[in-house]
Amino acid sequence: MATSKNGSPLTTHVLNTADGVPGARMALSLHRLEPQMVLWNLITIGTTDEDGRCSDLITREAFTAGMYKLRFETRQYWESLGHTSFYPYVEIVFTITDLDQTFHLPLLLSRYSYSTYRGT
Template sequence: MNTKRLQRIKDHLLAENQCSDMATPQGSPLTTHVLNTGEGVPGARMALSLHRLDSHLAVWNLLTTGTTNDDGRCPDLITREAFTPGMYKMRFETGQYFEGLGQSCFYPYVEIVFTITDPTQKFHLPLLLSRFSYSTYRGS
């Protein structure tokens, strides 16, 4: 196996380990996948954070931070135990991501706010992104 291929595998494994301090072997009930639709590639190595709203204080509490892997995924964001009903916000650092590609973008970050009523379900939050637009939906 050549050195370049070994380095790519190593980088991929390191990126997967960066996803969260709250990672669990069973997998997270909440996952994400960033796709750079302008280039037709995964949104690799994008910083993101997950927050939950404290409704009594009306403030967002940071739960975890992560970085997408080479496939644009961050599969281990939060444990089942920490995933409770409430309002959540996932913030993607899109400006930093595009800056790392040597490109400018219109949106310096993207925040997606969503409500969880049944945390026993699986939730997937894809982000389809280009320099001047984005879209998301609830996957499973």
């Protein structure tokens, strides 16, 4: 797979499926599991752009094999739209073994449900 235009091997895209719009301005963070101590280490924080995308999560150099999680601050997002949400946050945990690939993890979101998949 090709690398994104900015070189990040990991990208995400939030879609507000309830309203049919991008999940713009949603805070998120990327963490990597430190296996010896079983602790999540914060790698970066970010915010989705107006199109619901966040494409500068990690550099190719910092990207190593292991277990990661993306945490999306959904309560803040829904409150900014004047709504409440059943889920205060969403965490997607995944394992990276092949560092030569590029990974895209979309989040499809409503106030009472969410789904995700590995995209390209």
